[in-house]
Amino acid sequence: MEQAGKESGKGGRRALWAAVAIVAIVAASAIGGKIVLERKVNELVAARGGTAASVDVDLLGRMHLRDVTLPLTNRVNIRVTAIDGRPKIFFLGGMLEVSGLSVESSTGKISVPHASVKDANLDPGVLAELVSRKSSASLSKRIEGLAVKHVSAPEVTVSQAIAGSEQKTVYRNVALADIANGRVARYSADGASFEFAMEIPDGLGDTKQERMTGSIGAMAGQDFDAAYMARLYTEKAGPQDKEAKPLYGPLSVKAIAFSNSQTRFAYDEMRSNGFSMRMPAEPLFELLEKLSSVSNPEELAPEERRAFFARLLSLADVVGKGDMEMLGLKIDVPDKNAETEGERIKLAIDRMAVRLDGRTFDAALNGLSMGEGGDYVKFSEASITGFSWDSTLKALQEMAALDEQQLETFPFTTLLPEFGTFRVAGIDVDLPNPETGTDNAGAEGYAETDDPDALAEEGLVPDTEQADGADQQTNEPAAAVLERIRFTLKNYELALTKPYNGIPTNVRVSYEDLSVPLPADAQDEALAELRKLGFEELVLSSNIQAAWDEPNQALVIEDISVSGKDVGSLSLSGLMGGFTKDFFSGDPAMTQVALFGLTARNVKLKLKDWGGMAKGLKFYAGQNGMTEDQARGMFTMMAAAMLQQFAVDQPKLKGAVDAASRFIAKPGTFSLTVRSKAENGIGAFDLVAASKNPLLLLDKIELEATAQ
Template identity: 25%
Template sequence: MMSMNVTTGGRLPALAAACLLSVALPASSVLAKEKVKTGDAAPAALEMEYAVSIPAIDAIDSNLDNTQLTDILSGKIAENAEALSGLDATSIAVPEITISIASQSGDKAHDATITLADLLLEDVVDGQAASISLGGVTLQADDTDFAFGAMSAANFDIAGVLGIYGLVDAGGQTGLETIYTDLVAEGGTLTAPEVTCKFGGVTGAEFKARPLKTSFAEMMAIGQAMEDQGDEVDPATMGQFLKIYADILTAFQTSEITFEGFDCDGVDEEGRPMTFSIAGMTMGGMSPGVYPSISMDGMNIAVQTDGAIALDNLTIKPMDLTATIATLENAPDSVDDAWFEQNARTLIPAMEGLSFTGLDIDIPDPDSDGARIQAKVGAFDISLASYLNGIPTDLDVSATQVQAAIPEGTGDESLEQLRALGITDVDASFRLAAAWDEASQTVAIEEVSLSGVDLASIVLAGTLANATDDLFAVDMDASMAASLAVAVQSLDLTVTDQGLSDIILAVVAAEQGADPATLRPVFAGLAQGTVIVMMAGAADAAKLGEAINSFVAGKAKILTIGIEAKTEPGLGMMDFMQAEEDPATLLGKVNISAEAK
């Protein structure tokens, strides 16, 4: 057994610590007694001084001596990488590591102390620990206190971490290998003058990684160069950075990670009591080239006497980074602003979309004193798929149970019309779903719909023809030309009366002192006659007029109208431009069907 009582000084640049500690547990390799200046362009440069204190180290059967262990725990990882990768020990226990940080910015001085308690590595063989744990972490900074409970993991591959960053020879490893398993971190607390929070725990089954293609020293050099160059990064440096970034995106893999959420109480900028909480979060498993889904449950924000926002669930769906990675890997050695402009579309990841349920909003209207925005959304979903040049060619957007009060005095004509009908609240749903088919060069409009509970629903479906690949071209001129060439092949409109006509007729009848039942056939006849006149004797006029008469008269609740172009590819831009002057010109170019039931 070895026991030590030391205060050490050493140097490990911030980038090195960030890289290593992103996969290491716990974060014991911290900068030691060092002065750093950042932000030369800022009004006042920031100076920080670090000091690490390790009162004792108790090591049993360790093949590294006291000095080496102390240096490693004080931050000298790179200098001792080879020795650390071959570490053997029955156990290494460090009761306490204290990092003291003093910072100065202009005339403002700040002090912080981080304390790591009960660091323990057990059964370490050739750089791999059967288990690693930390009893807790506390942070005291000015008037803010953090405290986190125990953390632990199994099968912690110290040599594997060092191999990721090229600090030791990885033995030709190119595939993903386990870095640690069974991560468990207890929750903690935050206490500050204006807020107190309780944090839940974090768990994860496994983390895998492979060695990066760029060495640790090279990454540090590139990071430092980018920092020194500020806002005007040299194209050659940017080219190197993009290659590293592309490599990192395929170097890691995780299992699902869960977070038990947090609950905060505090005051807002105006001193009003407020609460903010999230019941829990889950991040799906990350795999090379795919960023995982993130699901958040039970979000609540409330400000006393002001308003509240609640959300049952928010899910950000996975993103496929394959196209992004390919663009980054094929980037030239020198990358300037022009390259980013030319490749902006191909850098866009293929995001699958997002969804949420149970949104409830009650907040002040920022545009109208005394008014409030009150709304609920039962469910909302955006699903995106089949990306081409950064654009999803398969789209599905929907929302259900969109409930809101219709405010007074907005000046909006449609809202004023609804209020005139006595409709002060709505419960609506909508959907937009369309997909491009490359083989047929068509866009299938599966559904464009809008519906209101106890009012009406409108559903439009159809097919757009002549939708070529250029519709999604990176070249904007080509894309615009392709969009102008798209033609309407067919459209089907379905209208369902769920009570709106009764409301309208009741209002009109009241104004005229008449019976709604008496007015229905009158309006039905007027609608039928208007359609027949507008269609100027077209063959389909009589059938369409009869269907509309039946619908308006209340004999049928569903009206379906179909329009199909007589010639290929369909109705184009020129056809619609001519129809602006004379709508009747379209009648000879389409077949119209109608049915009321």
């Protein structure tokens, strides 16, 4: 037992000495690690050309840096009042607490009073790779190597001063989550406030400074590629960079409002599904710096000027795909033209949307309403689709490579873009007539005026100006002019597509259901006559559509038509030959010569009655004390007699005359087709001769007429 006790005592002493040795080793390692880590941090700061007032690492590996400055490229400097953190050690993720962070450049400043970085892979190797100037890795690769679970800042202030405009924005509770491989999976802010000042025209030929203040609600976004952003600004495109790549994903910003002393703007929300960009031929930092260094391109030498415009045009190809929607826009501005103070113009738009796809552009606007009191303009939709500046950019690139002599023969029509299709729907207008005023109102809906010149310009009264210039006195009462402009329009479209040398070869202009009310007390003679015919409103539609058939060198007139509700419609279609590319040369002389090569191949005329003839007969019968049947019978008999006499004189017209007689007797649809007997059509000189005597064409055409 005594021996066992001695052995036990020796074992306890050995365990005690082992524990002391371990503590000593750990303490020595901690002290050694502290010294090594402090030296490493100092080296990293110094390697970037920066300074730190103090660098301290405690025994637990936590770093404490004070008053740190780090100069970056492109005249950007970082200053930090305090950095307290821990690098990644074993299973413990790195963390940082940053105070008094500011990033300053020549155009602005970012200030962050406090920020927290949690669960970051900030081991010494990653830190060295991030900030070392000697690293061979690009900035984008360094960013890809950083992984952080969460970054938060209670406040971030962004200040900018560009081209005389100052702007300051303060974001609240900014957060970034799941940063890895150079991408931020999610980012958000609870809101922001901002103010900006800018020089705007004052309407008197000078400018004045306006200061606006505003606020922003919740902001949230996904999939921001910070590494790709770094590539865009610091690297040039490589062989693999032919396609645009996503820069950020879905984004939403709510409750945007700003105002000054007189004007208020507000959006319910701005949102986007994302945006992609294409790598530039040279880094954006370098490209923008070279562009901004040129104040007057015209003063550059020819080669330098061409290089300048080539760089400027290359910016357009950086754009990939993207979209933006703005919902619930409201604008409230004072009416500077109002006769009394305090009157305001209010504008509301339900939705505005823009979509970019390389060099093409689509935009839409829905639910616009603008008004003041009882005056308003409304429409349900306005859009443009298929607009493309591809041809414009190509032409500009060609121009940039030409000298002054070559520019003299350059086809400037090629600078025109492809306009695409413009559409407006659901228009409703009720406004004062600018030719009148409320002070001279007479009968309801009208205003009296004594200015005969103004009335003559409007076509409301004959021009009373005499040839000898003498004044003419009259005792007739002043004429009446519509006091208000009222109309609705269901739909309007303008399509200018498929350009050749910049000139559209496919054209469509149409409007549908243009409705103009006819006042019951109409004093204008034409409006009064329409009321007598039974019209309470005039509803008109029209369409013009034509396209160039390049392989057959023909102009296809698909439709030229006009129609009126409860009246009828008249439409024309046809085919013209000899329509060569000279019409799209942009040279007026060549166009005039090409006109003489046109030939008419066929024309189709269609007339439809939708009640117009019945209204006319009813009005005629009332004016002449007849019944409608009597008026119809008399008119049918007279028209038939005249047409049959015409057919006797011109037997080739008998088929057309018979069809016209049937249409008059029982209105419905009348169709007349005229075809050239010659395969190439009827020439311009024949058409000129026929303008004085159309019967000269009877031997050169075939007629086909129907009445249904």
